Amino acid sequence: MLNRRTLLKRTAQGLGGLGLFSGSLLSPVARAFAAEAAREDRILVVFELSGGNDGLNTVVPFSDDTYYRLRPQIGIRPADLLKLDDDWGFNPGLLGLQRLWNDGQLAIVHGCGYERPSFSHFTSMAYWHTASPNSGDEYGWYGRLADAMASEARANFLINIDTAQSLAVKSRIHTPVVFDDPERFKRNALLQEKAILDYVDDQFGKNATLDYLNLVARGAREASALIRQAWANYRSPIDYGIAPSQFRKVAACIAAGLPTRLYYIAFPNNAFDTHVQQPDLHRRLLSYASDAVHGFLHDMERIGYADRVCVMMFSEFGRRAPENANLGTDHGAANLMMLAGKAVHGGHYGEPPSLVDLDDGDNLIYTTDFRRVYATAIDGWLKVGAADTVLKGRFDPFPIFA
Amino acid sequence: MHPPTVAGWSYGRSWITPSLLIERGNFALDVVFPDIVFVPNDRYPEYPSGPEIRAVHRRLRDGEDIASATRPVDAVQVDGMMSMSNTVDRDEAFNTRYGSYRGWQTAIERVKPIVRHLANFNLAKMVMARELATPVAVVDYFMHRFFSVPLDLTTQSMLADALEHDLGTGAVLSAETYMEGPLRVLLHLMLSRPEYQLG
Numbered sequence: 001m002l003n004r005r006t007l008l009k010r011t012a013q014g015l016g017g018l019g020l021f022s023g024s025l026l027s028p029v030a031r032a033f034a035a036e037a038a039r040e041d042r043i044l045v046v047f048e049l050s051g052g053n054d055g056l057n058t059v060v061p062f063s064d065d066t067y068y069r070l071r072p073q074i075g076i077r078p079a080d081l082l083k084l085d086d087d088w089g090f091n092p093g094l095l096g097l098q099r100l101w102n103d104g105q106l107a108i109v110h111g112c113g114y115e116r117p118s119f120s121h122f123t124s125m126a127y128w129h130t131a132s133p134n135s136g137d138e139y140g141w142y143g144r145l146a147d148a149m150a151s152e153a154r155a156n157f158l159i160n161i162d163t164a165q166s167l168a169v170k171s172r173i174h175t176p177v178v179f180d181d182p183e184r185f186k187r188n189a190l191l192q193e194k195a196i197l198d199y200v201d202d203q204f205g206k207n208a209t210l211d212y213l214n215l216v217a218r219g220a221r222e223a224s225a226l227i228r229q230a231w232a233n234y235r236s237p238i239d240y241g242i243a244p245s246q247f248r249k250v251a252a253c254i255a256a257g258l259p260t261r262l263y264y265i266a267f268p269n270n271a272f273d274t275h276v277q278q279p280d281l282h283r284r285l286l287s288y289a290s291d292a293v294h295g296f297l298h299d300m301e302r303i304g305y306a307d308r309v310c311v312m313m314f315s316e317f318g319r320r321a322p323e324n325a326n327l328g329t330d331h332g333a334a335n336l337m338m339l340a341g342k343a344v345h346g347g348h349y350g351e352p353p354s355l356v357d358l359d360d361g362d363n364l365i366y367t368t369d370f371r372r373v374y375a376t377a378i379d380g381w382l383k384v385g386a387a388d389t390v391l392k393g394r395f396d397p398f399p400i401f402a
Numbered sequence: 403m404h405p406p407t408v409a410g411w412s413y414g415r416s417w418i419t420p421s422l423l424i425e426r427g428n429f430a431l432d433v434v435f436p437d438i439v440f441v442p443n444d445r446y447p448e449y450p451s452g453p454e455i456r457a458v459h460r461r462l463r464d465g466e467d468i469a470s471a472t473r474p475v476d477a478v479q480v481d482g483m484m485s486m487s488n489t490v491d492r493d494e495a496f497n498t499r500y501g502s503y504r505g506w507q508t509a510i511e512r513v514k515p516i517v518r519h520l521a522n523f524n525l526a527k528m529v530m531a532r533e534l535a536t537p538v539a540v541v542d543y544f545m546h547r548f549f550s551v552p553l554d555l556t557t558q559s560m561l562a563d564a565l566e567h568d569l570g571t572g573a574v575l576s577a578e579t580y581m582e583g584p585l586r587v588l589l590h591l592m593l594s595r596p597e598y599q600l601g
Contacts, residue, residue, distance in 0.1 A: 163419075163422075164411075164412035164416050164417055164419065165412075165415075165416045165417075165419050166416075167416065170416075175420075177420055178419035178420055178421060178422075179419065179420065179421035180421060181421075184421070184424075184425060184428075185420075185421045185424060186424065186428075187424050187427060187428070188427075188428045188431050188463040188464075189431070189463065189465050190462060190463070190465065190587060191462075191465050191466065191467050191468075192564065192567070192568060192587065193465075193564075193587060193590065193591055194465050195560075196557075196560050196561065196564055196591050197427070197591065197594055199556075199557065199560060200596070201554045201556065201557060201596075203554060207551060207600075209415070209600060210551060210596065210597060210600060212415055213418065213423070213596035213597070213599055213600065214596050216418055216419065216420050216423055216596065217420075217423055217596045219420040220420030220421070220423050220424050223420060224420065224421075224424060
């Protein structure tokens with residue numbers, strides 16, 4: 001079927017293919033069409049709260065006395081909470097998310113997890129990265145999603161802002177662009193070196209690792225100038241909070257009009273692993289994360305992208321329901337996930353896990369397979385219609401974007 | 403060195419990223435042509451050549467040709483003095499400003515105003531000792547010395563051609579007095595190749 005949008009896209013490709021028209025020479029009408037086609041493409045930002053965020057002290061069930069019995073020292077008193085409703089209150093660090101909640105732009109999905117939970121950061125994170133609990137996959141779920149969205153490699157389709165590549169973005173078809181500091185994502189070279197440095201051997205098949213490196217080199221060549229430029233041009237009056245955040249870099253890429261549909265960022269250094277002296281630290285971490293999410297969405301509103309961007313937050317596990325002896329919490333199981341954005345129908349989703357019926361290790365028992373939230377992002381938000389393929393099974397999406 | 407997280411460092415394919423590949427190439431460039439901008443401002447002489455030289459350094463590394471990279475920035479005022487605006491030689495590919503810049507780099511290789519370790523090597527000596535008479539022989543020698551996976555033939559001949567162009571001759575041994583710079587460019591190019599990342 002040839003609808004208006006594919007026609008527009010083909011027209012744009014045709015013009016480019018002729019090699020006659022550079023962007024600036026396109027007629028205003030064609031440019032407006034191209035801009036409209038681009039606006040329709042939705043963008044997902046996955047934000048990983050690595051280390052195992054304590055969900056119970058993030059969204060607190062203050063109407064349940066059991067919570068205060070489980071956490072006599074570190075339980076947050078009702079008076080200190082940012083109230084969402086009669087039962088739930090935010091950690092006082094979450095002012096940014098509270099604003100989103102009040103605007104109806106934040107969905108909280110309770111009780112996310114999987115069967116036979118792992119308490120290892122690495123194992124559990126790998127399950128979440130591959131969306132394959134208790135097994136595994138060669139590729140990450142986000143990489144498989146990119147493959148489902150575009151079956152031919154596209155430059156700068158998938159961006160992972162971090163020092164090392166996440167397993168989540170590993171794709172069969174696409175080479176994720178991975179960088180941490182845009183200012184250092186720059187090839188220093190003398191004039192006579194440029195052509196040779198840009199040359200990448202395209203004879204694949206001799207050595208699998210070398211093939212991979214050549215793809216990385218090609219990705220670097222295609223992305224570095226664009227991203228550095230995007231970062232250099234990016235100015236924003238919006239407050240992202242006091243901690244440096246990868247969200248600013250995402251905003252810079254979006255503001256520069258990169259064709260990226262999928263962004264993956266993580267809170268650095270396993271920071272949410274709060275075994276000891278948790279309360280102040282956790283509140284601070286949450287405020288950094290939440291101010292950044294709020295600032296980012298506010299910034300998207302400023303540049304006219306609010307309808308096209310959604311943020312999904314998760315952690316590899318929640319923390320044990322009872323506090324430990326060090327004013328902290330240990331690795332647990334079921335946890336909450338959150339989706340934020342203008343298109344989100346705010347509210348509670350999923351069944352909150354019982355605080356009384358814990359498992360043998362005093363952990364919350366999951367009520368929602370986390371892949372249902374992935375399916376919500378894939379089919380509900382991005383409208384890919386391929387969640388079954390990407391997730392290798394049927395997971396009902398929540399009506400968060402209905 | 404502390405590991406980044408309790409997981410330690412990433413390994414396998416996940417450690418190399420497009421950004422890291424570029425940084426590793428940039429590190430090789432810093433080894434063959436020392437980065438001069440790390441010198442604290444007060445280590446430069448009071449007159450305005452310090453900022454000038456750093457600007458020249460940045461522009462050359464951005465791939466500008468020597469004539470435009472050494473062009474004085476008009477009306478730059480430093481400490482109440484006008485910057486050197488020596489226009490006589492500015493359009494030459496070799497000029498005093500470029501010479502001064504290379505002088506700084508060479509000086510930094512020899513003088514150690516702060517504690518640090520610089521690689522001390524002499525590629526010209528290496529080439530002369532083995533009597534590597536042609537650019538192809540030089541590329542081949544570097545490849546066998548530094549690589550465990552060979553470069554493809556196209557890349558090898560591009561590198562040999564670039565060296566010949568830089569030296570202005572294919573008779574490598576006749577260029578003994580000035581071959582060090584071009585050899586260092588060659589080494590930077592080679593160490594930036596994806597193949598070099600395979601240990």
